[in-house]
Amino acid sequence: MDGVFVYGVVTTGIYCRPSCPARTPKPENVRYFANTELAREASYRPCKRCKPDQVGTELSRLTEVAEHIRSHPDQRLALSDLARRAQMSSSHFQRRFVAHFGISPRQLQESVRMQRMKTALRAGSAVTEAGLDAGFGSSSRLYEPPGRRLGMSPRAYSRGGKGERIAYAIRHSGIGMLLMAATSKGVCSALLGEDEAMLLRQLREEFPQAEIVLSQAQQSAQLDLWIDALNAHLSEGSPSPDLPLDLRGTAFQIKVWRFLLGIPSGKAVSYSEVAAGVGNPQAVRAAASACAANRLAVLVPCHRVLRADGGLGGYRWGLERKRTLLQLERQR
Template sequence: MLFRLPDHDTLYQALIDRDEAYDGRAFVGVTSTGVFCRLSCPARNPKSENCTFFASVQECLEAGFRPCKRCHPMAPAAAADAAVQRLVSALEQRPEHHWSEGDVVAMGLDPSTVRRAFKRHYGMTFLEMARLTRIRSGFETLSGGGRVIDAQLDAGFDSPSGFRNAFARLLGQPPSSFTGRELLKASWIDTPLGAMIAVSDRHVLHLLEFIDRKALPAELKRLRAHSKGGVGIGREPPTEQAETELAAYFSGQSAAFTVPLKFHGSAFTCEVWRALREIPAGETCSYSDLARTIGRPDATRAVARANGANQLALIVPCHRVIGADGSLTGYGGGLWRKQQLIELERQYAAPARRADHREEIA
């Protein structure tokens, strides 16, 4: 199920179109310059006969190409944007600040350019990212049993209604609705690709999503409907285990997730999710491949819908499913995350590939 590059003409057209859907999946080595680039590189397009396409940075380097200084193919796409990195660093230094477009202008940046860049890389604007960062402080206060007014102040909201509305947009319910007696508990987990919300009971993990996913409030609403005790704020053992395993995953130590899970879906949907968990880290497959894997070759569209309905991001690795032509296609957590996850997981496939290579030599 390893990704296979499309033909030369398809990839060259993607290069001409500066198609970001191939970022992290295909690279071009330009023989006339000795440089390799992303297909979305803003540099002048080379001639087709001077282009050689590769599936990884490693292949480009082994072929003797050096990385482009314009598109920085060895770094995540967002890291190559100086304005984005400058604002992200500023937010990390002042997470409690009420960021505005005036602050962006004061830093010598154009708000409209920044807005487009953040939407492209993160699926949200810088101001939306700043708002979510502030909400985190209030979330942690409530998780520790604090009062709503204390959570509001810790989150840096002057207006109680503003805090309630912002919190409700994130979790689908206002902070005053939590009783402390809920069977399911929602908690905040930080990752290198952004904060996530985990929902567990004492025994299993029910949900793991990036906080900026638009479907999160609807997913939490469905969980509340399934659970008689509702969803509250707090932390249970499965969330602790998920956080530990996520840390190992992002640090390159292990791609194995053993936290007990609860699937909320039809029999077919759950079958697709189980099949997703069988895709090894470092490999990808198409929707049609996945449909054939479960013995339903004519159910490609239904498989795609089940893939999109996944509520356990990373642990049920729907990011490993790509288009038949090798493009990234859709991902609820944002294509920028999908790109980085696939790039990150190359390290997990490398040992197996080296072993295969040694066996061939033997």
């Protein structure tokens, strides 16, 4: 668990990484911190023995491995070697990689190959040749569907994003411009619109206190993966990506958004069903407002909520888009 959390010991004022060889403190004297900054903020000092500040965070180690995979699409990469790079056991590495990026190391490599192949095809190579160039052993592998995966870690945070760094990227999608932004915890915003400047303005309004930076693959490989996955879903009908989400809202809003996450693609529910689903059948209007306050377009599928009479109701990103999304999902 090194890099996942550190613990402080009340009686000594020192914080350690989980694997510290020092004597195990009494449970009642232990305080847990998500990272070393928080431990220092609480006035703990780093242990001289286990040097907790020298462990890269789990995410930074996993991101390094993801970069390695992206830059070696045509090599056979053994899971055990990748896990060693991340300083984890193979099974733990696989689980944590999926938890952070929403796809397995293998799926990442395939998606990088697929992108290379698309580029080759655009440049005019024949399909088989492009497949071989991109590192696919045989063209049949191209048609294997990407597996569905779990990777959700929804959490509640206060609004504003004070002291946080939020990286964003903007792409053209099948249903307009798509802005996606992420904190270190997951995707915190996915907005649809026509105009890049307006999307960016909306993001700044949502997180007025945060430092908002344009994502560079270097700094935020995971965001590039996520936006590609969502864009592929919107533009090409690939499965909806299960990305790690950083949900921020009131307790009620988060309850509603979690409920929406459980509505399967191709299905729709009414606002009153949402209210009932979160255990508050009277709160139909509040449930509708919570749907309208969703800032994760498509990822939190508020487009799957309709009026009781089957009418479209509202949609923050335009009724035309809501109609298109529902149609796409039904066709599939």
